Amino acid sequence: MQGVGFRAFTHRLASSLGLSGDVRNADGHVVVRAAGPVPALRELARRLAHDAPPGARVGSVVVAELPDHVLWERGFRVVDSTASTASTASAAGTPGVEGAAVPRGSREVPPDLATCEDCLVELFDRNDRRYRYPFLNCAVCGPRASIIEALPYDRARTTMRHFPMCQECAEEYHDPTSRRCRAEPVACPSCGPQLTWTARDARSPSHLAGAALGAAERVVAEGGVVAVKGVGGYQLVCDATDETAVRRLRRIKGQPHRPFPVMVRDLAAARSLAALDGPSAALLHSPARPVVLLPGRVPGRVGDSVAPGMAELGVQLPHSPTHHLLLADLDRPLVVTSGNRAGDPMIIEDEHARTVLGPVVDGVLAHDRVIRSRYEDSVRRVVAGRVTTLRRGRGNAPLSLRLPVRVPSPVLAVGARLAHTAALAQGDHVVLTPPGGDLSNPACVAAFQDTIATFLRLHAIEPEVVAHDLCPEYVSTRYAGEFAARRRIGVQHHHAHVVATAAEHRVNGPFLGVVYDGTGLGEDGTLWGGEILLADYARYRRLARFGTAPLPGGEAAAHRPAWSALGYLFGAERLGNHISPSIAPDLLERRPAEEVAGVRSMIASGVNCPRSSSAARLFDAVACLLGLCDEVGYDGEAVLRLEAAAGARDEPPALGWRLARQDELWVYDPVPTLWDVLVAATDCPLDLVAARFHTTVAEVTTALVTRCAEATGVRTVCLGGAVFQNRRLTASVLGRLTREGLEVLVGERVPAHDGGISYGQAVVAAARLAQGG
Structure with a gap:
């Protein structure tokens, strides 16, 4: 429930009911303390779940009575996050939560969310102070998981801590009636990140802000290839209708055949490229803005080399203000694919991008907001009316999944080899890392180890059990053998596959x-x-x-x-x-x-x-x-x-x-x-x-x-x-x-391929531990 405007929503709801109290994030939960008439309190508890913001997932609402001696000021407040729900009073005199039976649970890392409709209106409104600002966001959209450095999720624990808010942004941030209340990445042209453009062979940026965007757009329009620093990592962009540009992009990536996704401005543009039914349109327009594989590809709409020999075309809508601006200005479909050589992890470091991508593209459109964790785009499709997932990336990861069997001890499942993910299970929840590529690649191995270390730190969990594949030659299996854990559980590869599907649907019995x-x-x-x-x-x-x-x-x-x-x-x-x-x-x-x-x-x-x-x-x-x-x-x-x-x-x-x-x-x-x-x-x-x-x-x-x-x-x-x-x-x-x-x-939310193996391993480990095996 963090990173979706839940505290501002709670403030508005409690205030409308005439209640006093406060709301804060605490150790993976939203803690609400309220005082007032009993009917109003009951209505608050009901509507917290029933009327929650669109991006929120409310698993349960636990209600407990506060001690009589707690003294309340009039009105309702949004207060700073705390790392624990312990019953201690803060230095500011905020009452504790004595008597509140709030369980300590898994911490949620909110996913990156696509630019919302309200922010889009501002992006193209000449009279708005954030007109054409590539980093505008609010409490229901913008970067989340990719910029988090620590939990609880507050600005000081994200890479946005390097950008002190101007007075106007600070007022919005602290105003519970504002869309930007406690929107941690909130920024504007006066105080936030800025774009830079560095042409090929140049030693330093030649353009800033709007001029940088314009320079990149001119290169793409003229048939060039540019590297763009996106939300979850660097991407490579070119005109999808320019066959020469697409072929060059293939040479840059070292991928002669793998299909590229195409980004278009809106649903109408998507319909011009492939067959688009209602469920697929809903997927395209969802807050995750995944790549959606569409059948019925229309010949001649994009270069033949975009998806050679494929029956489907991967299509997506813009998910960040930068992408919206590119599509609006260029008004053509663009290839937007991960910025890396074939087999390597997606690049997130600026210096790495300048070294690896700079010499082979026509320029780099970067910015000065640090990306802490890499997130490639999610890939999904609709098959026989059912939504399925091929890659659980930006917008979907790292949302937690439920475990059908509660795990008695924290479990780390290290996956297999291809489309690699790891999973971290605690209690009745499990969280999957974004996919990390093929672990036969040393660069992917380093990224895999860094990702696991980051997840363990963010979730403040020291696993007692490590689940792994039976294949002794997998890097992930060898890693499990070196991990300091109380015990290890080997899981047969294909058992993990089908368990992942069964667990997602909470199958009971064989x-x-x-x-x-x-x-x-x-x-x-x-x-x-x-x-x-x-x-x-x-x-x-x-x-x-x-x-x-x-x-x-x-x-x-x-x-x-x-x-x-x-x-x-x-x-x-x-x-x-x-x-x-x-x-x-x-x-x-x-x-x-x-x-x-x-x-x-x-x-x-x-x-x-x-x-x-x-x-x-x-x-x-x-x-x-x-x-x-x-x-x-x-x-x-x-x-x-x-x-x-x-x-x-x-x-x-x-x-x-x-x-x-x-x-x-x-x-x-x-x-x-x-x-x-x-x-x-x-x-x-x-x-x-x-x-x-x-x-x-x-x-x-x-x-x-x-x-x-x-x-x-x-x-x-x-x-x-x-x-x-x-x-x-x-x-x-x-x-x-x-x-x-x-x-x-x-598998609908978990991939059928090896990207879902770690989830299956975690479930098998939980079941065996629960049975004492």
Whole structure:
């Protein structure tokens, strides 16, 4: 409830009811002390939750009677925050909270919020003193998490402490009737941060304030690329309609294929780029202002290189005054993507930006407000009417989530490797860090360690338990081994995936978990990734899986779909018929002969070829066999390209498939499917074959899940794993299983991929600790 204008709201409410007292932030809570007629006090307690500001989340209202000896002044006041709810009187003579049963709980770090409508009016009002000021905000909008240095959340504990307020801003800040009452980042052109523009190769800024913005806009309009210091970090910006500029931006980032998001001025502009339904429009316009992945991309509206080969387009609306000004002045869609080289963390330090970005862009539009914590944009989409999250970043992180099982001791869950997050659990709440990239990158490892240290400090928690992945080679697992904790809990990768979905929806009792993922170490020593689990929060049992194939090079196969395809051709698990490599002459001919021979030798000898049931690697193999990609530039690219290849076709008939029974598990044999893919590709359109493959996996999933449901009597199904970022597959599986009378749940606030692993780990740890395990 901090950072959303709750204290000013409480002041207005209590004053309207004729009550005396005060309100303050204290140790993660809002503490209200009030005196007056009993009916007015009851109305206050009711309306604190019922009429709370839009950005507030009121979990509970605890009411206790204050001692009779507390003396009240007339009127109601907003007072300074305190670090504790202890029953001591302050030096200023403010009465304590004796007798108030306020529990000590987890501290909330408020997220950064997009510029509100009232501030937008001021931004473009020539008569307002904050006209075109890029840092205006109020109590319901502006930077929060990215500038906090310590809690409780007050200006003195943020990076805004370097900007003393002018008299006018101070009056607004202390006036309970003002929109800016206790708005910690409050500022104006006279006392707040300012923009600077430094051209390429220049040693110092050449323009300030409005002139700096104008210089940056001229460069973008002329086809240049600029670095812009945003709310949660530096971003790279160019004209999305200028193909040459977009290609240059790709070279700067070292990302030849990963889709870029496009920022547009308003919803009307968004509709001109892609299909926009009501739920997606609401997401776009929400206070988090996420990137929303939209289907029905309109050809020719932006450069082909913005999202090459993708079926969807990531679109977002401006979330800060600077972005609003850029879009209003340039009046065109802009690529706005994180300012970093591929694989590196988003840059937040000014000197780092000047060193790394300055030499490769046409200029840097910076400002003098320090960013304390990096927050990339959130990414969300609507699938079959359900909102799902692909990246839980700015605007959504670090809002806490509820734990379905109360944790008896503080738990730190350190996640896995990709799209990395960590989670900190205390009581019945858990807070996730923003995503930190791939932990195979040393720069991301340093950022990961810094983020965890910052979270522990902000929340004033020393974890007693560390939860981690079972894979001993993950950096996060090694970090857990070095952490000073009373105990450590290893959590199987895919159990964590489906538990994350179940916990978000507060599932009671056992559930069936469908996890289609890249790879994760299974209890049998193989790499799992296409599994049906019978699970609860503490334990799981494997009921079904995909047939296995060797992964030449192990984890390296994730970036070489050709190697995954060769793994199936040369070593697919024998569950019935086997596939002959000769049926894929195109693949064998286009790959170097020595590469094919080397992979074949690796498979025959079993050297660096772990077997895997990974659904993602099966998608990779099919994408390769259809000629879509032999190698990829980022994780999941082949899965997305295969989905894009299917186009907008309705669900066509499935390809061949069969189920086998082995070691008391149902096993999907992909060999008939792969055989049909290759045969169909000789005389069918590519989009039809790709669509039929999606239908096949959806049919297989339905067959496996219904068999497991019949055997166990469990009717709740939770989907998890990176492959469920595939819109077409997810929608089909949801529809089919729902028609079978099953309750099907997907991750809505927590990503289905590894970004949600830490949440699942925290829940598993909580459940095991609660059971004494």
